[in-house]
Amino acid sequence: MFYRELQPLDPQRYLGYGVRTGRNFLAAAQANAVPLGVSEFPWASRYYPIVFGPEGPGSIPVAITAVVEGRNLFVDTQGAWEPGVYVPGYLRRYPFWAQVDQQSQQANLWFDPQAGAVVPLQDDGDARPLFDFRGQPNAALNEIVQFCLQCLQDEFATAQFMAALHRERLLVDRHARIELAPGRFYELGGFRTVDVEAFHKLPEATLAQWVRNGWAALVAVHHWSLTYNWQQLVALHHRMEQQQQQQGPTGAEPALHHA
Numbered sequence: 001m002f003y004r005e006l007q008p009l010d011p012q013r014y015l016g017y018g019v020r021t022g023r024n025f026l027a028a029a030q031a032n033a034v035p036l037g038v039s040e041f042p043w044a045s046r047y048y049p050i051v052f053g054p055e056g057p058g059s060i061p062v063a064i065t066a067v068v069e070g071r072n073l074f075v076d077t078q079g080a081w082e083p084g085v086y087v088p089g090y091l092r093r094y095p096f097w098a099q100v101d102q103q104s105q106q107a108n109l110w111f112d113p114q115a116g117a118v119v120p121l122q123d124d125g126d127a128r129p130l131f132d133f134r135g136q137p138n139a140a141l142n143e144i145v146q147f148c149l150q151c152l153q154d155e156f157a158t159a160q161f162m163a164a165l166h167r168e169r170l171l172v173d174r175h176a177r178i179e180l181a182p183g184r185f186y187e188l189g190g191f192r193t194v195d196v197e198a199f200h201k202l203p204e205a206t207l208a209q210w211v212r213n214g215w216a217a218l219v220a221v222h223h224w225s226l227t228y229n230w231q232q233l234v235a236l237h238h239r240m241e242q243q244q245q246q247q248g249p250t251g252a253e254p255a256l257h258h259a
Contacts, residue, residue: 001035002027002094006110009096009118011135018127019140020117026079027115028091030070033062033191035090037154038161041218043086045225047074049233051191052162052171059162059171059192061222063088064229067178067237068186089151098148107145161215168202170194170219178234180241193226194219 028034033051036044038061044050048063065072074082081087095115099108111118121127128140137145165171175189199219202210210216 001090002031003097003112004114005112006097007113009109009111009130009141011131011137014118015131015133015135016121017118017131018121018124018129019144020119020124021126021128023081023087023092024079024117025075025081025087025091027094028065029072029075029079031072032066032069032188033064034088036061036063036088036158037090037151038158038214038218039154040086040089041221041225044088045221045229047085047229047232048225049229050222050225051174051193052165054173054190054192055171059166060158061162062191064188064191064233067176067188067234068180073233073236073240089147089154093148093151096144096148098145098152100149100152107149109141109145109148160213161218164210164213164215165194168198168206170199176230180237194222196223 033053036050041050041061044063048065050061050063052061053059065074067073074085076082081091095112095117097110097112099110100106101108118130119127121129129138130141132138171192172195173189174191174193175187178186178188180186196219207216210219
């Protein structure tokens with residue numbers, strides 16, 4: 001998601017290159033949802049409904065960032081994220097990507113050159129150098145590698161949580177029916193949520209294990225995010241509509257109907 005091409009960050013090829021210091025999220029400007037790791041649930045739940053992707057091997061938790069197709073409410077026209085709002089780690093890692101070689105246990109770093117974040121130092125005086133004159137990683141590259149490795153660890157923990165949800169068959173298909181204006185509705189679907197009633201009916205031994213693993217807390221945070229953030233998301237959509245139209249209040253705030 002968002003990656004269009006991946007190239008290895010080879011010091012021989014990219015000696016004299018740096019990474020831009022300013023963050024730009026235009027790559028996610030049309031994203032309805034952004035992947036999340038389980039470690040992010042407490043922070044993301046303050047701003048986004050946290051749901052789960054459609055059934056399949058790649059199903060993961062995601063933060064809902066839009067109420068209509070192709071319009072991320074948290075990215076402005078300049079690529080800046082909504083001030084004060086948590087930015088998912090998946091986006092903060094982009095355009096970099098790490099893989100760990102199973103034999104050598106060394107991290108291999110890749111990046112998307114089309115993102116425009118890695119540039120010759122002569123083209124951007126503020127860019128942070130990735131390598132020193134010997135081709136050894138500089139501080140900027142070490143920070144990137146460490147963050148990518150943290151993301152990999154979170155992906156592993158997230159996969160364990162998803163496997164447990166599937167094993168207990170706790171995920172159910174949902175959709176939201178959003179009233180954007182009186183009589184004008186939009187159906188937002190293609191996601192799943194935890195069946196809380198089914199979760200509470202799990203055997204006591206299973207529930208105890210979920211508590212010890214921290215998964216019960218994840219279910220609670222997920223449910224909390226759905227309870228409080230859907231309407232905030234709709235309100236943000238309504239506010240942006242008014243700003244774009246450069247008009248005053250247009251009527252009642254859009255309503256959200258869960259299904």
